[in-house]
Amino acid sequence: MQKYIPILKKTKIFAGVSDDEIVSMLSCLGARLKTYEKGECVFRQGEHITDITVLLEGSLHIQKDDYWGNRSILGEISAGEMFGEAYVAYDSGPMLNDVVAKEHSAVIFLDVKRILSSCSSACRFHALVVQNLFFAISEKNRKLVQKLGHMSKRTTREKLISYLSEQAKKQNSASFTIPFNRQQLADFLAVDRSAMSNELCKMRDEGLLEFEKNKFRLL
Amino acid sequence: MQKYIPILKKTKIFAGVSDDEIVSMLSCLGARLKTYEKGECVFRQGEHITDITVLLEGSLHIQKDDYWGNRSILGEISAGEMFGEAYVAYDSGPMLNDVVAKEHSAVIFLDVKRILSSCSSACRFHALVVQNLFFAISEKNRKLVQKLGHMSKRTTREKLISYLSEQAKKQNSASFTIPFNRQQLADFLAVDRSAMSNELCKMRDEGLLEFEKNKFRLL
DNA sequence: TCATTTCTGTTGTAAAAACAACCGAATTGT
């Protein structure tokens, strides 16, 4: 476990917690470490889970198979990222996805009930971890709501306007830089890249905005 | 405050907490009650918020104005619902929406830091409330991810397949009932109702599924 | 530096969705 301390320190959940405190917390929380080889499942569709997990090494794919067997990759988890936090609630249904190791991977399991219950004075940082965890989920929640706001627009143009407006607000300026290239933006908004590129240029020609690479300016 | 105890008992955050305990917790948490008349803002775009709120009476609209001033209604909050929980994180940016009273409304504000910090022995239910809050956000998170999964599909048919597959899994049967009528399902998936109705019938004609009202069966 | 790859914009075509309008059946309320 010791060798993973540096990566644990960088996770959102242990932000601001010292090496020693992390070690004592891990035992206090009854953390379990498990390794997986390529293709092995960390979580399976249908499972009820009670642990939050952090990926320490390797990478995982979140996969989903529909009723007729078509598989799609919903996302990728890289080292340092937390997952499973959305499934640990009492009344949460079972996992609807598989989580599969893409390569040799190491995962740490943390029982969410033990995190949320107060503990002996031995781990003074417990409260901080609870706050970290809460803020991490809260933050994720916020991002999801925003993305949903863009995606619920009907046309590519409306999606772009929604996304770019939000970026302008967030960066508090009509000029701003986005963290995506065209293909990534198209994937994020779930539209076709060329259609989106086309629409952006039309909007530019209509005088709605200017752009160069990933720098934009709303007019 | 006393008259709102029944509604507070029904909220997710105070689930399982007795009347007396709610009263003592509210003071322990420094809860503040505020009323709004129609049209008044509970939260304004740009604000940084530190409180989770619960609507006790009335109803609120979540509104958003884009860069060019077009307003859209993102959602409605009814009595008993919690909101703001996605914006309370340290590094969370400012609110990007307005929250406006649709009618005379009463709102209670709870400082999230005080909820997450442990307190004196006076409120024994504190740990339960933290867990409730955590599970509520976790649950919301899960629903958002699922909805995003459907909405990221390109065609109406794919969205339907994604949604219906999930329902079948969740209810563990190829036959199941959905909680929406056609218009609501269309709104949920952000597609046109008639186009969706059309697509459903095509899928039925192709032998993919059967349905009657909101009862479906996948084949 | 030169070859290769990635990125972005452009175009045309086929497919799909949005929209509007309408109808009959079911439901609701009085």
Next chain:
DNA sequence: ACAATTCGGTTGTTTTTACAACAGAAATGA
């Protein structure tokens, strides 16, 4: 029971998107 409303399905038209293919510019790398 009857009127009014809601609901679901259908059709045709217009708009928008997806898809495929291509080209020039920029970035990358050997």
